[in-house]
Amino acid sequence: xxxxxxxxxxxxxxxxxxxxxxxxxxxxxxxxxxxxxxxxxxxxxxxxxxxxxxxxxxxxxxxxxxxxxxxxxxxxxxxxxxxxxxxxxxxxxxxxxxxxxxxxxxxxxxxxxxxxxxxxxxxxxxxxxxxxxxxxxxxxxxxxxxxxxxxxxxxxxxxxxxxxxxxxxxxxxxxxxxxxxxxxxxxxxxxxxxxxxxxxxxxxxxxxxxxxxxxxxxxxxxxxxxxxxxxxxxxxxxxxxxxxxxxxxxxxxxxxxxxxxxxxxxxxxxxxxxxxxxxxxxxxxxxxxxxxxxxxxxxxxxxxxxxxxxxxxxxxxxxxxxxxxxxxxxxxxxxxxxxxxxxxxxxxxxxxxxxxxxxxxxxxxxxxxxxxxxxxxxxxxxxxxx
Ligand SMILES: *Cc1c(COP(=O)(O)O)cnc(C)c1O
Numbered sequence: 001x002x003x004x005x006x007x008x009x010x011x012x013x014x015x016x017x018x019x020x021x022x023x024x025x026x027x028x029x030x031x032x033x034x035x036x037x038x039x040x041x042x043x044x045x046x047x048x049x050x051x052x053x054x055x056x057x058x059x060x061x062x063x064x065x066x067x068x069x070x071x072x073x074x075x076x077x078x079x080x081x082x083x084x085x086x087x088x089x090x091x092x093x094x095x096x097x098x099x100x101x102x103x104x105x106x107x108x109x110x111x112x113x114x115x116x117x118x119x120x121x122x123x124x125x126x127x128x129x130x131x132x133x134x135x136x137x138x139x140x141x142x143x144x145x146x147x148x149x150x151x152x153x154x155x156x157x158x159x160x161x162x163x164x165x166x167x168x169x170x171x172x173x174x175x176x177x178x179x180x181x182x183x184x185x186x187x188x189x190x191x192x193x194x195x196x197x198x199x200x201x202x203x204x205x206x207x208x209x210x211x212x213x214x215x216x217x218x219x220x221x222x223x224x225x226x227x228x229x230x231x232x233x234x235x236x237x238x239x240x241x242x243x244x245x246x247x248x249x250x251x252x253x254x255x256x257x258x259x260x261x262x263x264x265x266x267x268x269x270x271x272x273x274x275x276x277x278x279x280x281x282x283x284x285x286x287x288x289x290x291x292x293x294x295x296x297x298x299x300x301x302x303x304x305x306x307x308x309x310x311x312x313x314x315x316x317x318x319x320x321x322x323x324x325x326x327x328x329x330x331x332x333x334x335x336x337x338x339x340x341x342x343x344x345x346x347x348x349x350x351x352x353x354x355x356x357x358x359x360x361x362x363x364x365x366x367x368x369x370x371x372x373x374x375x376x377x378x379x380x381x382x383x384x385x386x
Contacts, residue, residue, distance in 0.1 A: 007318040008363050008372050011197045015367035016262075020254050027250040040246030042253060047208070049256050050192075054174075054184030056210035058217030061244030062224050065171040065193025066093040068207040070100065071242055072189045073139065075219040076165045078103050082138035083129045086169075087117040088328040088352040090143040094169050095329045099338075104135055107330045107339055109349040113285060115298070115359075116150040117142055118351065119158070126162060139165040144173035144183060146324070146361075147199065147266075147293030148284065152178055152186035159188075167191065171207075174200050175263045176293035183293075184210035189220075194252060199266070199295045200259055202248040262366035266294035269368050273297060276377025280386045281310075296324055297364035299380070304357040306384060311360065313383035319376055322361040328352040 017024070031040060043061050050059035062068045078084065084098035088107035095105045106129060109121040117140075126137050140159055142150035152168070159166040170176070170183045171193035177183065184190045192198075194206035209220050222228060227239030270292065274283045282300030286292055301307040314321050330339040330349055340347055362376055 005318060005375075008320060008368075008376065010320045010322050010361065010363050010365075012365045012367055013196060013201070015365070016255070016258065020258065023254045023257070024251055027254055028247060031246050031250050037246050038243060040249070042246050042249040043244055046244070046249040046252050046256075049253060050184075050208055050210065053256070053259070054182045054190075054210055056182075056184035056190070057212045058210065058214060059184075060209045060211075060217055060220040060224065061249060062207045062209060062220070062242045063244060064205040065169075065191055065195060065198075065207040066097065067224075067240070067242040068191035068193070068209045069093065069097040069141070069167065069169060070240070071220050071223045072167050072191060072209055072216075073097055073101055073103070074223055074239070075189075075216055076139065078138050078165070081136055083135040084139045084141060085122055085125060085137070086141040087143050087145070088330050088349045089115060089325065089355055090145060090169070090329065091171070091325070092329065092332065093171070094141055094143055095335055098139075098141075099335075103138070104338065104342065105329075105335070106135075106342065107328075107335075107349060107352075109351050110145075110355065112300075112351050112355065114148060114150075114287065115145045115284075115355065116148060117155070119151060119154050121349075122155075123158065126158075126164075137162055137164055139167055141167045141169050142187065143169040143171075144176055144293075146284065146298055147173045147176055147295035149173065149176050149178040149183060149186075149287065149290050149292070151287075156187065171195070172198060172295040173293045174198065175259065175291075177291045178287070179289050185212060188213065189216060194248065199263070199293050200252065200255060202251050202255070204245070204248055206244050206248040206252065208244070258366075263293065265366035266364065267292070269364065269366075269370075269373055270294045270297060272370055272373045273362065273377055276374055277380060280381040280384050294364060296322075296361050298324060298359050298361045300355070301358045301360060301384070307358055307360050310380055310383045313379055314362075314376070317375070317379050319379060320363060323356075323359060324361050325359075326356055328356050
């Protein structure tokens with residue numbers, strides 16, 4: 001039998017590009033004509049657009065999502081002797097940044113229902129660090145995994161109670177909101193990534209920090225430019241080269257014109273998936289009073305064997321799938337020794353470990369056709385045989 005169906009990718013950047021190619025070409029040409037490749041006017045325009053969209057008072061363009069996290073932590077002076085709490089089920093960058101700054105990441109388990117940080121386990125691990133007395137609990141990095149907002153009211157309340165900094169890793173979640181506030185207005189600062197496959201992606205690396213706090217925003221601007229003060233070559237603090245390229249800002253300005261409608265398309269696709277998948281598999285849920293950004297659409301299977309079966313069935317129909325993430329961070333070779341050595345970190349993180357065996361991402365992008373969503377859902381339901 002020959003396969004006659006069109007392959008369906010996890011992401012599709014070509015469909016979006018076809019809609020705005022002429023506008024992108026025009027904006028790129030304008031940067032080339034101006035020659036202002038670093039700190040060109042497009043960077044400021046994009047910052048205004050990001051602040052306008054999110055409602056955050058300040059937006060600062062930076063070189064990547066990872067650098068956004070790093071600049072936010074440098075601004076708080078986080079380093080040696082500090083404990084930074086973060087979920088064990090996330091992308092590696094969330095844990096890498098505290099380690100690069102000399103701080104100690106403390107991995108926290110996640111909830112099966114939301115894939116996000118488990119507040120009860122977070123409280124427990126903060127108490128263990130306090131009791132041990134070796135590290136100062138300094139910050140919580142909440143991740144809005146796959147685009148679903150973490151429980152920010154609870155994380156903020158806990159951080160306020162403990163005098164800790166709340167940092168939102170919203171790399172997968174730009175466009176999501178919680179209780180009538182978009183991400184960017186929660187936490188002390190919000191880090192965005194514009195990696196090409198994120199909800200708002202550029203054509204290379206880029207990121208931004210959003211904050212309500214003017215002093216922090218000013219510090220972020222200094223830190224992204226080597227800690228320079230009001231005049232060039234006056235260095236006030238140790239910073240980094242963390243600027244956003246003018247070209248990437250120009251591309252993002254073009255993509256912003258589609259962003260709102262793309263979010264709506266993602267929402268409609270997620271609803272169609274939920275309808276088609278029914279109760280055959282675990283489908284991601286919406287939190288009451290929140291809007292998911294649907295950056296990644298991950299379902300939950302019974303076990304690893306069932307996931308293998310579903311993947312094989314999808315692959316036979318030329319449908320891509322992905323695993324975010326196959327390994328929890330506390331099992332990564334680079335992080336496992338530190339985790340095991342910390343008394344404050346009981347080694348087992350059972351939910352994170354179980355999710356890594358059972359999670360499966362289905363194709364999700366704003367230009368996915370409803371007929372394809374139905375085809376994918378049917379293939380999944382047939383493969384699980386329930
Ligand atoms: C993508 C991502 C990052 C890092 O963003 P980059 O722009 O690739 O540096 C950080 N955290 C999470 C959760 C991510 O998904």
